[in-house]
Amino acid sequence: MTKFILTSALAAAVVAWPSAQQPPSQPPPQQPSEIEFTISGEGRAPRLAIPDFIAVSPDAETAAIAKTIGQVLWDDLDFEREFTFIPRDVYSTIPRATSFDDVPFDRWRELNADGLIVGTVRKTGTAIRVEMRLYDVRTRRAAFSRQYDGTAANPRLFAHTISDEIHKSQRALNGVARSKLTFDSDRDGERMSGLMQNRNIKEIYISDYDGENQRRVTVGKTLNIAPRWSPDGRSIAYTSYRRGGANIFISNIFQGTLDEVTKGDKVGENWLPAWSPDGTRVAFSSTRDGNPEIYVANRDGSNVRRITNHPSIDITPTWSPTGTQIAFTSDRSGTPQIYVVGSDGLNVSKRSSDGYCDRPTWSPAPYNEIAYSSRSGPGFDIRVIDLATGQSTALTNGEGTNESPAYSPNGRHIVFTSTRAGKVQVFTMARDGKNVRQVTRTGNNEKPDWSR
């Protein structure tokens, strides 16, 4: 599985964007056969040092790539807060290694490093080869070693891959460094054609989890909003007004093809798709029977089944991790609140009790919680309901208005929007509300989602 993800992730970097071609396959990494072990922090988080990677080839591009990989790897590892780090400003006092053979372990030991990541970058024809080792500084043995071949087009992907593998090996953690975000944005300032020329259109964008490599993936000249990654990370379902009213579309972003989930004159308005965990079905809200209700359809639009039945608004579905339940927003009690229903339509229960709640997002396992937007004063804050206890906790506290939470695939982070920096921008934070990072900076960027 890891090998598959690595191969496809590395290969994706060489795809010209947007391309209808299948990415060419890359050679899998070659793994040294030594036994891996875990670096201990002796009761605290292990302290790592990550000096810039060593450019073995003498050209400037290799040097730049080596620097990028080291720095991005630092950020990726820091994101999960599983390690602490020797501050960068002391690195200049340590002699730089030129290969794996002249690493000054004793100097790193003086700085109380538990682990040391050393990497080399060399050109191999048109590609690059990256070798890395995570050393136990005390024993000077490599706890973890890998070698990667790939394109030089996206050096960050080497760092993301190394980070995910280190987290897996050392902390038994599924890191998110290779996951991606998607959101809608009006940043291009393009206007709606036709009768409403004073209106900014919105298009779907994707980016790396850290906000790098932001790319537009729709050309609708209309409102394309509320994107959701398919579980396999190859498609995005969203709400589009390209037919006049709101309908559900799926963009297969590596094929350059578009599927219409809702079409025809009799389907009403259709909003806010959410993929079932197995990727075969889509839940959404539709007015086809007169007022907004939750429906589930196969991803090709067939086999539409109605899940809710109430004359009030039912909208914004999200699936439980096992696919057996759907949470949604309903104002059947008078104000918008979070409800849970079986994916067979049975056993509706109200789960929130704040004044105004919307955009529920069910966490992945092992966490059993739903994040949502909750009105607090003039704006909104992100809150989380623990489904076992019913307890609700605020993750933001009035720093601008905060909306539209979505979980990272490992459940440890939440992407959301906030106006704390001016316009509406995408941010990420840890699931305890700490470690807030700004992802977007141009235009208004809204309704984000995080790939599986």
Place this chain on the structure above:
Amino acid sequence: MKVARQLTFWIVVVSLAVVVACGGKKPPVARPMPPPPPSNPTTSSRPPAPPQPVSEPTIVPPEPVPEDAISSASLDDLNKNSPLKPVFYELDSSELGPESLKTLDENAAVLKRYATWVVTVEGHCDERGTAEYNLALGERRALAARAYLVSLGIAADRMRTVSYGKEFPFEPGNTEAAFSVNRRAHFVITAK
């Protein structure tokens, strides 16, 4: 149509009689038309006078509604300065207040006058609601406005609805003044 023609005929007859009675010297003075005589004018016992030789009145085709500024404008220009006024809502609400009902009464009169117009009723919300729920709230607002117009006799199939939630604010900014104009049902003329 037949009644109208009879009416025209009798008006001509009466006008001629008035002109004859006045000796024909004074220029005709415009004044309110007398009511048309009853359809059976032979209330007296006298036999009816032989018909006077009047020239056949020229049949004038029904006068078209004069091209006014509204009906001659392009759709784009119409929508820029629309005779159909938006209606506004309270926070979190799709209820039509007295002001909104009055506006819709006026819009209904316009839609009756321009009976070929097809419009889209757009529902809009302010940023004090969430982006997702606002999609449905905007639809509810558009439907409320449309339902009232239908109750006034405007054909339902002339008015489609769409909700834009808070995606297309009319006024930027986060003041109550901006919010209150962003909570609206907005009319766009799409065909005339």
